Amino acid sequence: MAASRLPAAFLRNLSRPSPRSHIQAQLSLSSRCLALTRPYSSDEAPPPPLLVKLKGDLKTAMRAKDAPRLAVLRSVLATTLNASKTSSPIKTDVQLVNLLRKQARSQRETAEEFRSAKREDLAEKEEAQIKVLEEYANSSGIQTVAGEELRNIVEATMGDLAAEGVTGKSALGEAMKRLFAPGGPLEGKDVDKNEVSTTVRELAK
Template structure:
């Protein structure tokens, strides 16, 4: 465990975090990104609605269909929250990530089909490109690997090993990296790579 002298207190937008000087940059970036994401949930919805209006004005039915599907998925998440006894609904970022993953998987399956349906795969790719512009910049592979390495070192220094190490490293990395910038699957792959 670190002494209090080696910790730096970081305040960004009303949020506070204690971190070592090596993780100061990452923590400041993540706190800033989290604050922006919380503030921008409404802004993101407004951007999607504005893009829908612009697509409708320019008679771009392809883009307007994609934007309508995003708004529809968000409405569905809100309604399912109300019927599930008030459980927290998915954030708009996670809804967009799921929509993007759906399009990417569909394109992959269309290309793998026998005979290949390249026309449908290209349509899914275009939809994915439209959706991708609403997501924040993804974390670089090198940056994620550095966070994972430091989390593994910290967990091992704390005396955690064996089966508990994977969970502890995932928890530490999840606390340092914003989920909007790195989906859980990406984090899990990076952790498994270094633990094997």
Template structure:
């Protein structure tokens, strides 16, 4: 049986403790706490389990928060705090599935546009529905 994302994070928490990697440890503990908070917010018991999709949603939210914080710190002239947020973002992104690059998306969209024969703005609704 494949281990759940939460089990993987718990294992990585232990590894971070052994390696004395405090940033990684704090980030992963924060993710586990966010999972528990999500359960409570949904009116479930903290001892229940989130499904993989719910855990992914929580991790995506954490990643977005780190990205937004890094931008705010950079704009506020605090590059050292922005760097810390970016390190945490990299740790969280390791648990997220790889997202398609902009070039990949554009290539697929152009292929679909050609396949459907869309040439003007009127046909774009058909393309969006595909």
């Protein structure tokens, strides 16, 4: 098979660093992730409960040598740490669940690429991590809204806008704003914003 047809993730595997440098990199990443477990000062908002669980599970996974869980936790905590240094830090369980869902979607695509390249072993590794991501998202306590339930909520909001004379393209931005506004029907819910946007566009036609 030509190299150009192999998935990018597979090609990256071919150029991995030496075992020694790989181990050093993993230790460095673990140290940065464990740094997130430091106590918060009284001036800081308390960390979201799910983040506290992820931090605790990292230590447990390291002791158990649970490779799929370790890979997931290191990645998620590293992303959370990086986000804390930006203007958009992850401060809520809803944001964390969105991150978990997004990462699961990305790794599902990668698994499909590996399977297309006849690398079932690498596809299975991705799928093992996807199971961990979904486990945390599903046990987060955050209500998931999708499918018919989501469509009904969007329809109700679009109906309110129509009653106010807001229709067509003018309703697109206003609908998204109302759906996710404080007190809105999707505030604090686990939803795929792409699905919400698609549904809003369909109903605005």
